[in-house]
Amino acid sequence: MISTHPYTQLTPERVMDAIEAxxxxxxxxxxxxxxxxxxxxxxxxxxxxxxxxxxxxxxxxxxxxxxxxxxxxxxxxxxxxxxxxxxxxxxxxxxxxxxxxxxxxPRRGGQAPELSSDDDLELLGRWLGRLHQVGANSAFRHRPRIQGAADMALAGEQVLRSGLMPIDYHASYESLATALTDWAGKLYRPDDVHTLRLHGDLHPGNLLLRDETLYMVDFDDCVQGPAMQDIWMLLSGPEQEQRQQLLVIKEGYEMFRPFPQHELALMEVLRSLRVMKYAAWLCSRWDDPAFPAAFPWLDSHRFWSEHIIMLREQLAALQEGPLSMPQY
Incomplete structure (x- = not known):
């Protein structure tokens, strides 16, 4: 079957014609x-x-x-x-x-930073403090706003509508999605959350170290949301390591603005939302020929089994309460 997706029209000649125009x-x-x-x-x-x-x-x-x-x-x-x-x-x-x-x-080369390095994390904290300082100057009018429970509910609907999840996982998924959405509704109340313009997708793959400058790249998912959205994705490892990482990031961040420590309670909601939205994103893009070729395992039992395990872990994390930071 020949694909009619718009990207099939994007030939090298079309690319060159557009740029030369x-x-x-x-x-x-x-x-x-x-x-x-x-x-x-x-x-x-x-x-x-x-x-x-x-x-x-x-x-x-x-x-x-x-x-x-x-x-x-x-x-x-x-x-x-x-x-x-x-x-x-x-x-x-x-x-x-x-x-x-x-x-x-412009083209920028470089390499991913070592986030295990306190120097890189402290530098990131400084950049984030400055980014959020600028981001707080005004609000997006046309970009999405993180809504928490409403976003989770939409992601769940997209997954179930797609037909890519094996039917024998539907009941478990619906139960978990409902429970996660309920917890998100308790912990993340959009009207009570202070928002600003964010990068929105600041994982290590969107950081580039070049000539001792650490670039933040790919703002395609920039969004109006809480500052913690740009912080939690920089953390890794067990809780104790994450606490130490937060302290280092905080040190750099507070050179420019107060660290949003009160938003630690939002961290697992934001993490759960990302897990659910990732699966929904894959499902919603299945008509693009690049996706079945790159993610052939999406309709497999193994993927959905692992996805449900991740959702269970996130539900447990929400029930356990937020990560705490030592006070000095």
Whole structure:
């Protein structure tokens, strides 16, 4: 069966035509980079450094939502934050080549930082403190806002509607999803949560160390939410190690703004939400040919068995109460 997904139209020729329409001359060297949600390419430019071209998934974000991502990056760049902001052409950073919005970025190489290093964690804390200081200056109008229980309920519905989960797991999944959503509703009350503009997906894969500068990259999931969303994903290991990591991050963070220690109670809600949304994301993208090829195990019993085990662990974590930090 021939796929009719829009990304099948995105040939190398289409990519080059779109970029050359913005005044660049491509040298026909196009390398696809690792990205599933969007399509991202390194494109050679005659007599210049290569560019990174990002073609946004049609229908996912509105023009206004993508422009808010760009404006946030430009604002952070103007404050000397280590981000990779889009390139402006005639004052514009967002372009259109039907049916794709796309943007161009300078190329940045580098390597993942060692988050086991206190120096890197303290530096990250400083960058986050500054990022959140800028993020608190105004609010997103067109980007998503983390809603907690409502987001979990939607993720559960997307999984069950997809038909990819074997039927014998439905009852266990529905029971766990309901319990997690109930706990999220108790612990995360959107009207009571102080929110700001965030990176939203600050896992180690979105950090890049280059020439002793630690870049925060890929703001595609920037969101309005609690500061803890940008902090908890930097933690790893058993609880004692996570406590120590939090102390190091806090030390750097508090050079610029108070550390949101009161949001530790939200951490397991945010972690549970990510687990549920990851499965829902895979299910909702199954019509994209890249997904069955990259994630062939999604409809297997093994994947859903492991997913349900993770949800049970998250339910236990929510019931146990928040991680605490020592007071000094």
């Amino acid at each position: 913005q005044g660049f001359v491509c040298d026909a060297r196009i390398f696809p980079l690792n990205s599933y949600e969007n399509r991202v390419y390194q494109v050679g430019i005659e007599d210049q450094q290569p560019l990174i071209a990002k073609f946004y998934r049609p229908g996912r974000w509105s023009r206004e939502a993508i422009q808010e991502e760009h404006d946030f990056l430009l604002e952070l760049q103007s404050e000397d934050l280590p981000v990779v902001a889009p390139i402006a052409v005639n004052g514009q950073t967002l372009f259109f080549s039907d049916p794709f919005f796309f943007a161009l970025f």
